[in-house]
Each structure stands twice: as structure tokens, then as C-alpha cells.
Amino acid sequence: MSRRLNEASLSHLPANVAVPSYDRRGVRPGIVHLGIGAFHRAHQAVYTDDVLALDPGWGIVAASLRSPDTQDALEPQNGLYTVSIRSEAGEKLRVIGSISRVILAPQEPDALLAALIDPHVRIVTLTVTEKGYCHDPATGKLDETHPDIVHDLGHWQNPRSAPGLIVEALRRRRVAGTPPFTVLTCDNLPSNGRTVHRILTRYASLVDPDLGSFVADEVACPSTMVDRIVPATTDEDRARIEKTIGFRDAWPVVTEPFTQWVIEDRFPQGRPAWEKAGAEFVSDVEPYEQMKLRLLNGSHSTLAYLGFLAGYETVSDAMAAPAFERLLVELMDRDVTPTLHMPRGADLARYKKALIERFKNPALKHRTGQIAMDGSQKLPQRLLGTIRDRLRDSAPIGRLALGVAAWMRYVTGIDERGAPIDVRDPMAARLRALADDARGSPERLAEKLFGVREIFGDDLPKDPRFTQAVTRALVQLYRDGARRTVAEFPSE
Structure with a gap:
């Protein structure tokens, strides 16, 4: 069996495989990402990887809210993975290093909440798909009958939904006097920033009306538009990439050359210089x-x-x-x-x-x-x-x-x-x-x-x-x- 892709293997990769241009030992998490899947790893994690050399304070702690598969794949690889950019012209490979840790939320809820309340974490990003917001797609409002929301309202200090986790982290930061993080959804929801703000505010108000007012007034939820086609990784992809790089990558991602990220520029606690990596900051997304x-x-x-x-x-x-x-x-x-x-x-x-x-x-x-x-x-x-x-x-x-x-x-x-x-x-x-x-x-x-x-x-x-x-x-x-x-x- 071939050796596994990890930190030690970076210096042994072929010259035509791009690797992180910064020292990963100096990176500090400034972002927690909920819902780590192929799209995040082909999109936001790549933009962040592009700018960590400019400011190493924006590393990513990622969380899987359901399946252990991504954690099982990336943990032995020190969070590293390969991005394959494919077109009719051929394939370009690049190793991404912006993700420092993957947390499995159902098994490590305390670790995830600890990451979310870390004062250095100033942005929480999400790719939990449309269904992860526990909302009514026809109205854009919180579905208060959703099983996860019913559970979380009864156990709000031990939540399992994305809205529940975010609001509980915001509550704890508020108690500790830590400013709220910015919530940046990267999912396909209409007016996605406003929709998520409405969902979070309603959930918080059901936990505590005063907390609801705090979320409504103090938590920024910029809108975004993300665009990149990311097919599911196949065993054929894994075998082809392993043959090229000489190391086994348990979960590479395959994508297209095109990528786009349009973001409403509203980050009270600061943000990475994603515009240096090609993101577009606008007043109206x-x-x-x-x-x-x-x-x-x-x-x-x-x-x-x-x-x-x-x-x-x-x-x-x-x-x-x-x-x-x-x-x-x-x-x-x-x-x-x-x-x-x-x-x-x-x-x-x-x-x-x-x-x-x-x-x-x-x-x-x-x-x-x-x-x-x-x-x-x-x-x-x-x-x-x-x-x-x-x-x-x-x-x-x-x-x-x-x-x-x-x-x-x-x-x-x-x-x-x-x-x-x-x-x-x-x-x-x-x-x-x-x-x-x-x-x-x-x-x-x-x-x-x-x-x-x-x-x-x-x-x-x-x-x-x-x-x-x-x-x-x-x-x-x-x-x-x-x-x-x-x-x-x-x-x-």
C-alpha cells in the first residue's frame, strides 16, 4: 500500500503539484466551517488557502454535522487533501492546507462549541445544503416543527442543528463578553444572508427573547453567491491522483477551472483578504x-x-x-x-x-x-x-x-x-x-x-x-x- 498524503509528504510531491506557500505551523484558526463537504473544500477553503501567506490568522476548523467520513479521511492527512482541476485541456493538481482540524459534531459537541467561542474565531461559514437550515423552503422561515429544532429547543445547551449550534455559541460568547462572530452562509438560499439572519433570530428568540434581540441587532450575516461545479469523487479519481502524486489521498476533490465568489462586504470583526484570491466584494449580492x-x-x-x-x-x-x-x-x-x-x-x-x-x-x-x-x-x-x-x-x-x-x-x-x-x-x-x-x-x-x-x-x-x-x-x-x-x- 502506498504512503498516505500528510504534512511529511509535502516535500516529496512532484514539482508540478502545487503545495501551500506558507508555513502551516504558524496558522491560527480564525474561521469555523460547518458542513465540510466537497464543495467547501473546492471553493472557500481554496480561496482561504490562497491568502494565508498574507495573514496566517485565518485558518479553518471544520465540522461535520453528520457523517464521520470526511474526518476519517482527513485526520490522518493532517487536514491536507488534493484539488483536481479538470477540463478538456487536462488536469492540474494542488494540495490545500487551510483546514487544520475536522471535528465530528455528534461525537465531539464540546470541542465544536469550544472552537466556536474561541475569541480569535471571527467568522463562521456554512455549506450545510438547503436542508441543513431546518427551514420551510417555501417561506424561508424557521421550521419550528423540524425534529432537530424540536430537540434543540428542549436541549438548547446541547444542540445538534446548525441554527442551534450557532445560537448557543453566540449565547456563550455574549456571556463571556466576546464579540459575536459573522455568520457567512455559502448555500443556495434566496437572499441567503437575510434568510439565515431571520432563521437564527427566530430560533434565538424561542430560546430567550432577549437573546433573540441580541442576534437581530448584533450578528452580521452577509449575503454571498458561490459558484463552482464539484462532482462526487470516484474511486477512479482517487487512483488517478494517487498515481500522479505518489501518495494515497483518501478524499481528494475534483472540480472545474471556473470559480466565483461574490460577497457582501459586512464583517464587523474583520475578514481575510479573499479579494486577493479573486473574490468580489459588493454592496448588494x-x-x-x-x-x-x-x-x-x-x-x-x-x-x-x-x-x-x-x-x-x-x-x-x-x-x-x-x-x-x-x-x-x-x-x-x-x-x-x-x-x-x-x-x-x-x-x-x-x-x-x-x-x-x-x-x-x-x-x-x-x-x-x-x-x-x-x-x-x-x-x-x-x-x-x-x-x-x-x-x-x-x-x-x-x-x-x-x-x-x-x-x-x-x-x-x-x-x-x-x-x-x-x-x-x-x-x-x-x-x-x-x-x-x-x-x-x-x-x-x-x-x-x-x-x-x-x-x-x-x-x-x-x-x-x-x-x-x-x-x-x-x-x-x-x-x-x-x-x-x-x-x-x-x-x-
Whole structure:
């Protein structure tokens, strides 16, 4: 068995593998990150790695809120891991050193809270996915019936949810006279900073009204927009990287050359000089956030559900079919772009062109099934917001409705060939029960799923323009299949 990547191996890596340009022994944690996964390690941790040579006071302590897998992979490697940047031009490898420690929250809750209340920690970042905020995606408010929130409100000093952990840490810092850290969400939530601030304030007020007022008045939650495609790492990726670097990396991450981070510049306790690594600091993130959520994420989800149903394993496989590329180009140009209001100088045409090229990148092998996960949490911000805006303007919604219909077909748990689909979604059991009750009727299936208020709210199910468009598309998917439906879908 080959040797493991770790601190001692850095000086023995091939010359074409980039390594940290700073002395890791001098790095001090200034950031705690909740929800360490592939995206954080390919995005925020890389930006931070780029600037630690300028200021070593911004190292990262990362926490996994559920699974021990990342801790098990990175702890023997001293937090080091490889980033593989892949394109048709080839592969570039780089070892990232900004993460000094990984804490497994369920087993080490005291260690995580100790890290969160450390006075030197001034920023808490999050990539816990949409479902990690224990909120109602249709309203953006705290879901006070969520099992984790119910648990935390009964055991607020020993929380397990992200909102519970953050608020308990803020409470302890307040008691100790330590200024509150800035909470920086990097997840795809509408108006994500304001949404997280609202969730935290409500949770804190349920613990103690005075604490709620403190969070509302004193805790900064800047909005952000993050953008980088990060497929799941495969055993093939591990083997290829090990062969190149000469050491075994238990969990490298694979990504694309493109990366973007737009951040509202509001950090009362200071921040790293991420702009030196290419981050953009702006006064208003929302236009960029809408651009990314609707153009990239909305298109990605539409392609994922339709592509999966059509039998395409990866995004690039689906994009190789001319009808799928045409559908996405028209979705972006005709349906999404009219709903966006970008600041002067933003080049939407260039962004959309880049998206198509990124989706077609065959080196990434981004699986449609991976993008399809957690659709109940993603649909409201990725597609339904655009649909609401289009309906308000009395504009067509056919392609958007097709994306929603494809999700409905997908969550039945049975594909077009009668094989089971591994639907990974916090509502999977409920959605499957509704699908089973529909007994194969697309009309009944649509009607039952429209009743899931947490997804569709109270307004859309009452609007026949929406319900009829989605039902028509769903009937066509059942009758003709995804490939033929996409090929024959009319250009409006």
C-alpha cells in the first residue's frame, strides 16, 4: 500500500503539484466551517488557502454535522487533501492546507462549541445544503416543527442543528463578553444572508427573547453567491491522483477551472483578504445570487431530472444531445434572463455562454443523480421563483414547467424502464407515498404533489396557468418519455 498524503509528504510531491506557500505551523484558526463537504473544500477553503501567506490568522476548523467520513479521511492527512482541476485541456493538481482540524459534531459537541467561542474565531461559514437550515423552503422561515429544532429547543445547551449550534455559541460568547462572530452562509438560499439572519433570530428568540434581540441587532450575516461545479469523487479519481502524486489521498476533490465568489462586504470583526484570491466584494449580492440560482442551478436541476429520466448518467452526456442543449439555451435566454436585473457592467451573455461550456465539460463527469438530490429543498429557489415572476408578467412558463414535471416524475422512485430510483430527499418517503397513491396517473400525481405546501406554497397550486402547464408536461413525459419530450418540445 502506498504512503498516505500528510504534512511529511509535502516535500516529496512532484514539482508540478502545487503545495501551500506558507508555513502551516504558524496558522491560527480564525474561521469555523460547518458542513465540510466537497464543495467547501473546492471553493472557500481554496480561496482561504490562497491568502494565508498574507495573514496566517485565518485558518479553518471544520465540522461535520453528520457523517464521520470526511474526518476519517482527513485526520490522518493532517487536514491536507488534493484539488483536481479538470477540463478538456487536462488536469492540474494542488494540495490545500487551510483546514487544520475536522471535528465530528455528534461525537465531539464540546470541542465544536469550544472552537466556536474561541475569541480569535471571527467568522463562521456554512455549506450545510438547503436542508441543513431546518427551514420551510417555501417561506424561508424557521421550521419550528423540524425534529432537530424540536430537540434543540428542549436541549438548547446541547444542540445538534446548525441554527442551534450557532445560537448557543453566540449565547456563550455574549456571556463571556466576546464579540459575536459573522455568520457567512455559502448555500443556495434566496437572499441567503437575510434568510439565515431571520432563521437564527427566530430560533434565538424561542430560546430567550432577549437573546433573540441580541442576534437581530448584533450578528452580521452577509449575503454571498458561490459558484463552482464539484462532482462526487470516484474511486477512479482517487487512483488517478494517487498515481500522479505518489501518495494515497483518501478524499481528494475534483472540480472545474471556473470559480466565483461574490460577497457582501459586512464583517464587523474583520475578514481575510479573499479579494486577493479573486473574490468580489459588493454592496448588494442579490442580483448575482438570482443570476446564479436561476441560470446555473435552475438549468442544472432541469437538465438533471430530464437527463436522468432519459438515461444520461452525466451532465455532459445529456448536453451532447442537441435537443437538450437547445432546451437549456432557450430556458436561459427566453425564460430566466427577462426576470433578472443585473447591475451595469454585468455580462449575462458571457455568463450564459460559459455555463453551456461548463455543462459540456466531459472531464467532470458530474452525475445527474447527484444534482437531483434534495429536490424538495431546491425547487422553490431554483425554478419556482422564476415561475412566479413569469406568471406575474403573464409570460410563458412551458420549459420551466417541464423541469418541475420532470422532478415529479423522478420522485415517484420508478424510472421510465420500471427500475427503482434511489431518491435522496428529506421528503422522499412522503413524496413516494403520494406517488403510490396516484396509481400511475400523471394527472393525479401532479394534483397530489401540488398539495405539498412546503414546496409549492399556497399560491401556485391555485393558479391554473401553473398547474395546467406542469400537468401537461407530466402527461407528455409519461406518454413519450424524456428524450422524445425534450426533442419535440416547442420553442415558444
